[in-house]
Amino acid sequence: MRTMTVVGASLAGVNSVQQLRQQGFDGRIVVVGEETHRPYDRPPLSKALLAGRADVDDLWLCDEEDQDELGAEWRLGVRAEQLDPAAGRVRLSDGAEIDTDGVVIATGGRARRLPGIEDMRGLHTVRTIEDALALRAELTGGAGEVVVVGAGWIGAEIASTCHELGLRVTLVESGEVPLSRTLGDAMGSVFAALHTDHGVSLRCRSRVSGLTNVADGDGRRVTGVWLDDGTQLPADVVVMGVGIQPVTEWLAGSGVAVDDGVLCDPGCVTELPSVVAVGDVARYRTATGGTVRHEHWNNAAEQSATAIRNLLAGSTIEHYRPSGYVWSDQYGVRLQIAGELHQPDEVEVVDGSPSDRRFVVAYRRSGETVGVLAMNNPKLFIRMRKQLAGRLATS
Numbered sequence: 001m002r003t004m005t006v007v008g009a010s011l012a013g014v015n016s017v018q019q020l021r022q023q024g025f026d027g028r029i030v031v032v033g034e035e036t037h038r039p040y041d042r043p044p045l046s047k048a049l050l051a052g053r054a055d056v057d058d059l060w061l062c063d064e065e066d067q068d069e070l071g072a073e074w075r076l077g078v079r080a081e082q083l084d085p086a087a088g089r090v091r092l093s094d095g096a097e098i099d100t101d102g103v104v105i106a107t108g109g110r111a112r113r114l115p116g117i118e119d120m121r122g123l124h125t126v127r128t129i130e131d132a133l134a135l136r137a138e139l140t141g142g143a144g145e146v147v148v149v150g151a152g153w154i155g156a157e158i159a160s161t162c163h164e165l166g167l168r169v170t171l172v173e174s175g176e177v178p179l180s181r182t183l184g185d186a187m188g189s190v191f192a193a194l195h196t197d198h199g200v201s202l203r204c205r206s207r208v209s210g211l212t213n214v215a216d217g218d219g220r221r222v223t224g225v226w227l228d229d230g231t232q233l234p235a236d237v238v239v240m241g242v243g244i245q246p247v248t249e250w251l252a253g254s255g256v257a258v259d260d261g262v263l264c265d266p267g268c269v270t271e272l273p274s275v276v277a278v279g280d281v282a283r284y285r286t287a288t289g290g291t292v293r294h295e296h297w298n299n300a301a302e303q304s305a306t307a308i309r310n311l312l313a314g315s316t317i318e319h320y321r322p323s324g325y326v327w328s329d330q331y332g333v334r335l336q337i338a339g340e341l342h343q344p345d346e347v348e349v350v351d352g353s354p355s356d357r358r359f360v361v362a363y364r365r366s367g368e369t370v371g372v373l374a375m376n377n378p379k380l381f382i383r384m385r386k387q388l389a390g391r392l393a394t395s
């Protein structure tokens, strides 16, 4: 193989380039990135950058020197528009074509919008630097009342940052408690209390049915949110934190199967052995026969090691073993997760107390610890995470 094309110049894309070099690929690497920025880190977008505690310059994933050392061609501000595997070619939005022997799909996701809700001023999502800066400008430019829709990780972090900026915040969640699908109801209640104890108005079991708005110049501006029970919440700013949509439309007609992500085998290889997928866009088959797609930093950073090994080998010689490590910062509290956390598992507090917001909880299945959740307790968390990783490696 002489040329590799990495589509998507963010966390998973950069790690793929690094892995290609570390694993001995000395040919041509072309990185195609739709954004004009060099690769940057997204977690601060809902935290330090939004709060004004960090600048854009704190976000770069690697400095220019490190980027140069990788010896790749960076085609930034250009979109891949078509993959033609038979011809071994990627077509770009600027009309260029790249002849390539292998392709790494690292196109991540874009922020989802609720269906039927049209774009208007004051309505935001947070996925890019531009999104975060535009939201920050409104939050610090006289907004008083903010409604955040969705109390998942990103919605919760945005609510926390708005609180930090002194704004009145309402957080709307369709589930019984925040994060119940990921953490279960008991731990979800701990997160509900984290919001309400900081004065955030949390409205669970509520769905948004529309936005109220007024004419504003040549467009409209949001003034509030209608909930399905008829309640109207006033809002100067509305932020949607309702998940992401994997970016796959450019693969239409390529023969690469997609279904809420790029479908791949347990080694991140698609039906075409010369095409692999990594990061938020990759939906891989698990040992139990299901498929899973992760939307977390560590997955995007770790998955490329396996995907590139298989790409360079020309077949799947290794399966991906996710560490399942996730973190989040909200209201000055650090949350850490490792392994698998599912609703039916038994949940046991092994240290501290949820009411003190310093604890470690073990998630068990048939008596075995399968996951760990910690709040402000990094030492014990790290110990338990290592034990868990050791057990998973030998299982």
Ligand SMILES: Cc1cc2nc3c(=O)[nH]c(=O)nc-3n(C[C@H](O)[C@H](O)[C@H](O)COP(=O)(O)OP(=O)(O)OC[C@H]3O[C@@H](n4cnc5c(N)ncnc54)[C@H](O)[C@@H]3O)c2cc1C
Pocket: 007, 008, 009, 010, 011, 012, 013, 032, 033, 034, 035, 041, 042, 043, 044, 045, 046, 078, 079, 080, 081, 106, 107, 108, 109, 110, 126, 127, 128, 154, 247, 250, 278, 279, 280, 281, 294, 295, 296, 297, 298, 300, 325, 326, 327, 328, 329
């Ligand atoms: C606000 C926010 C906060 C977060 N906080 C945390 C956190 O605290 N902890 C955690 O574990 N995770 C967090 N995450 C998730 C983490 O940032 C993502 O999992 C990670 O960014 C995924 O990386 P990726 O490279 O797979 O995809 P992305 O970061 O989405 O990058 C994909 C790139 O591909 C580009 N692209 C798309 N289509 C094309 C195309 N056709 N041609 C060329 N380029 C294309 C996109 O423009 C983008 O630059 C957060 C994410 C966000 C948005």
